[in-house]
Amino acid sequence: DTAVSQTPKYLVTQMGNDKSIKCEQNLGHDTMYWYKQDSKKFLKIMFSYNNKELIINETVPNRFSPKSPDKAHLNLHINSLELGDSAVYFCASSQGGATKFFGPGTRLTVL
Amino acid sequence: DAKTTQPTSMDCAEGRAANLPCNHSTISGNEYVYWYRQIHSQGPQYIIHGLKNNETNEMASLIITEDRKSSTLILPHATLRDTAVYYCIVRAGNYGGATNKLIFGTGTLLAVQP
Numbered sequence: 001d002t003a004v005s006q007t008p009k010y011l012v013t014q015m016g017n018d019k020s021i022k023c024e025q026n027l028g029h030d031t032m033y034w035y036k037q038d039s040k041k042f043l044k045i046m047f048s049y050n051n052k053e054l055i056i057n058e059t060v061p062n063r064f065s066p067k068s069p070d071k072a073h074l075n076l077h078i079n080s081l082e083l084g085d086s087a088v089y090f091c092a093s094s095q096g097g098a099t100k101f102f103g104p105g106t107r108l109t110v111l
Numbered sequence: 112d113a114k115t116t117q118p119t120s121m122d123c124a125e126g127r128a129a130n131l132p133c134n135h136s137t138i139s140g141n142e143y144v145y146w147y148r149q150i151h152s153q154g155p156q157y158i159i160h161g162l163k164n165n166e167t168n169e170m171a172s173l174i175i176t177e178d179r180k181s182s183t184l185i186l187p188h189a190t191l192r193d194t195a196v197y198y199c200i201v202r203a204g205n206y207g208g209a210t211n212k213l214i215f216g217t218g219t220l221l222a223v224q225p
Contacts, residue, residue, distance in 0.1 A: 004154075033212075041196070041217075042215065042217070043149075043155065043198075043215040044215070045212040045213065045214075048212065056212055058212070090154050090155070092154070092155075099145075099157050099160065100155075100157060100213065101157070102154030102155045102156070103154050104153060104154050105152070105153070105154050
């Protein structure tokens with residue numbers, strides 16, 4: 001069984017479009033995260049939700065809006081996509097601590 | 112910024128032990144050392160973590176120096192599937208809130224050679 005799953009795996013879109021990436025975890029964890037890995041392979045946290053409440057927001061542009069409908073899901077909606085948004089986005093979950101389980105990633109390409 | 116420094120890359124022969132060093136000279140008393148790895152095109156994978164004692168699990172061993180300013184991750188019998196970027200991360204031990212974020216550096220690319 002997949003612990004942390006993301007859809008889609010690949011996403012190719014035009015500049016200016018709005019897109020969403022979905023994440024689900026079946027581990028019963030209380031905290032979920034979004035990380036971004038850019039073309040230089042740097043992994044950086046974007047958001048963290050604990051029990052559906054936002055607890056970390058790392059100065060991400062407000063075009064990015066995470067939504068957590070319940071503890072098991074954390075979706076990422078991106079408005080007005082820009083070229084610089086091209087990256088691999090990883091969802092992760094943990095039970096309060098730093099031992100995180102990461103999803104397989106979503107490769108976003110903005111043309 | 113990451114609080115650790117690691118070599119950019121290392122090679123290891125298949126079947127031999129891989130020893131990956133990490134310097135964290137500014138580590139605080141309540142900060143743990145975590146290791147993750149990222150195999151090409153996959154999400155990061157947790158390996159092991161420790162505070163001051165040496166730790167071992169089914170994947171690896173973690174040796175932390177007595178002054179805690181450096182540590183070594185040991186993969187006892189490296190296989191080709193262990194080829195990955197290995198990240199050493201220090202993080203406060205109290206759980207919750209902003210301390211839950213992991214700050215990844217550039218890591219060490221370990222290439223296991225046949």
